[in-house]
Amino acid sequence: MRLISWNVNGLRACVNKGFLDYFKEADADVFCLQETKLQDGQIQLELGEEYSQYWNYAQKKGYSGTAVFTKRKPLSVRYGMEEDEEPEGRIITLEFENHYIVTVYTPNAKRDLSRLDYRMEWEDRFLAYLRKLDEVKPVIACGDLNVAHREIDLKNWRGNRGNSGFTDEERGKMTTLLAAGFTDTFRHLYPDREDAYTWWSNMPKVRERNVGWRIDYFIASSRLAPSIVDAGIDAHVLGSDHCPIYLEIADE
Template sequence: MRFVSWNVNGIRACVKKGFLDYFHKVDADIFCIQESKLQEGQIQLELEGYEQYWNYAERKGYSGTAIFTKIKPLSVSYGVGDLDTEAEGRIITLEFESFYFITMYTPNSKRDLARLDERLEWEDAIRTYLLQLEQVKPVILCGDLNVAHQEIDLKNPKSNRGNSGFTVEEREKMTKLLDAGFVDSFRYKYPEKTDAFTWWSYMSKVRERNIGWRIDYFIVSSSLADKIGDAQIHSEVLGSDHCPILLELEQ
């Protein structure tokens, strides 16, 4: 099976920059987006053969997620229990016969770390949620998780240490999640690969010089690790400040 995740930084703008060309070319079984930045009825995507599931933020032009799937899920849910995620449209969970699939847009801690405490509470709630699902069947989590886990995952780790997305606290939460029985699919396949990034600042020449961060992930239950066929970063695909990532799982 082929899965794709992409923070499109506004799906309407991304469509004007070639989103549909990439969507049809990659031909994923499940394709998900984060930061859709719209409300219901503001776009009509004609995606023949795909079911569409959208989670819109209440705030206009902000956040939001969607999943497009060729396989009809057994169930669909939005948000996580008591966690106040519905207002920002950050999580969609699809249940399939042999796995759960979740797309997620993790809250940014903000430049001044004003949202760090909330972010850490989010991380704990998400880990608990994933472990609950994992007791039933394996889990595939993907999306913009807003953290570069290790120094290898960003171009300038020394100058960014302590900054949003590279704080000790955020990185420790990712380590705790992986230690709980999950695998970072890209690092599983390519543990030493450098200069592999999924997000670049819009500052001049930053993307051309590949001064980036790897903050988009496919995280899977460790029971699925030996089924990972490939994990790719499609950095050549433009249209957003993030690029798409791909996971291939053998059935």
């Protein structure tokens, strides 16, 4: 099974920059998006009859939002962690026979850290949600988690210590998540790989020089680790300030 996750930072703009070409080339079984920045009816994607489309729109226009396109028909689909409690459209959960797939766009703490307290509370709820799912069947959670976990996960870690996305608090929540029975699939295969990033700022020459952060992840229940075939980053793919990431996992 091949899965793709991509924060497209505005799907309509990304479509104008080659999204559909990459989508067709990737030929994923499940393709997850974050930060679609759409409302219902604002786009019509012709992805082929084999794909079912699921969308979670934020109430605020032009903000947040997630989507999942899947060849495999899910047993059930859930939007948000609790019924009607996720106005920012940040989570979609698909249930399959042997596992769950969750796409998530984690709240940003903001440059001035004004949303850090909310982020911490949200992280606790999200971990509790994943653990509850994991009690039923294994989980694969993917998306923009808005944190570089380790120093190896961003280029200029010294200068960014304490900044949004690299605070001790945010990194600590990721450590807690992984300690709760989940695995960072990329680091499982490539624990020491450097210069592997998924997001770059829009400042001049930053992406060309690969001065980036790895803040997009596939996190899986640790008991799925033996089934991981590959995990990687398609850093050459443009169209957003993030690039797509992928996970290949053996079918049960």
